[in-house]
Amino acid sequence: MDDFKVLLDETDNSIFAAYKAWDPISRKDVSAVLDALSIDINGKRFLDVGPGYGSALDIARERGASAVEFVDYDPFVCAFNRIKGHTGWCTDVRTKLSSIAPRQYDFIWLKATFSANRFIDRERGLGMLGFYRYPKLESILTDVDRLLAPGGIAVFCPHWDFSGTQRRTPDVQNTPVTTALKQQGYSALPWIPDHHMEPIYPISFIKTRPGAN
Numbered sequence: 001m002d003d004f005k006v007l008l009d010e011t012d013n014s015i016f017a018a019y020k021a022w023d024p025i026s027r028k029d030v031s032a033v034l035d036a037l038s039i040d041i042n043g044k045r046f047l048d049v050g051p052g053y054g055s056a057l058d059i060a061r062e063r064g065a066s067a068v069e070f071v072d073y074d075p076f077v078c079a080f081n082r083i084k085g086h087t088g089w090c091t092d093v094r095t096k097l098s099s100i101a102p103r104q105y106d107f108i109w110l111k112a113t114f115s116a117n118r119f120i121d122r123e124r125g126l127g128m129l130g131f132y133r134y135p136k137l138e139s140i141l142t143d144v145d146r147l148l149a150p151g152g153i154a155v156f157c158p159h160w161d162f163s164g165t166q167r168r169t170p171d172v173q174n175t176p177v178t179t180a181l182k183q184q185g186y187s188a189l190p191w192i193p194d195h196h197m198e199p200i201y202p203i204s205f206i207k208t209r210p211g212a213n
Helices: 001-010 016-019 025-038 055-062 075-083 116-123 137-148 176-183
Strands: 044-050 068-071 087-090 105-115 148-159 205-208
Touching: 016 025, 016 075, 025 055, 025 105, 025 116, 025 148, 044 055, 055 068, 068 075, 075 087, 087 176, 105 137, 116 176, 137 148, 137 176
Parallel strands: 044 068, 044 105, 068 087, 105 148
Antiparallel strands: 148 205
């Protein structure tokens, strides 16, 4: 771990440094959701899509999850979380979730992994090219649903573009993002302190896959 931190310092990975700075906040984040919704992940299989510093993974392990796994595109994120003892895949979270074995996770966490505004821009024909171009949100949600075990829960909280205290999209309730999520069986969570945050995380969604014994 020490050698890895030296490598990070030498490469000046500013994005990963930001993940580290958010670690205390992120630990409170996933704990707040689990506690507010009385979700017990002891003995459950936990997947974080886009784990960053691995804060949610650490909480899942501390709470007794039987499997704590992740998927991310960033090799630094993948290497760091593997060093911490978590299992994961380094691949494109937008288009390659279908490569993971289906129907196996009891809880899937997607916080800050996706930009809501990129999905909106795509629908308006303003999608970026190359790496920054998103597929349709519906295709990602279908892949997430495929990974959920019967009775499994997914929490999806995208980030929203903002400047200062002003969000680029003031009314997050009436957007193609919210519509797509609701059509896929998600519902908006009530406001949860330490999880929701203005202006970047004003809304979060949850889905429970039918079929639990």
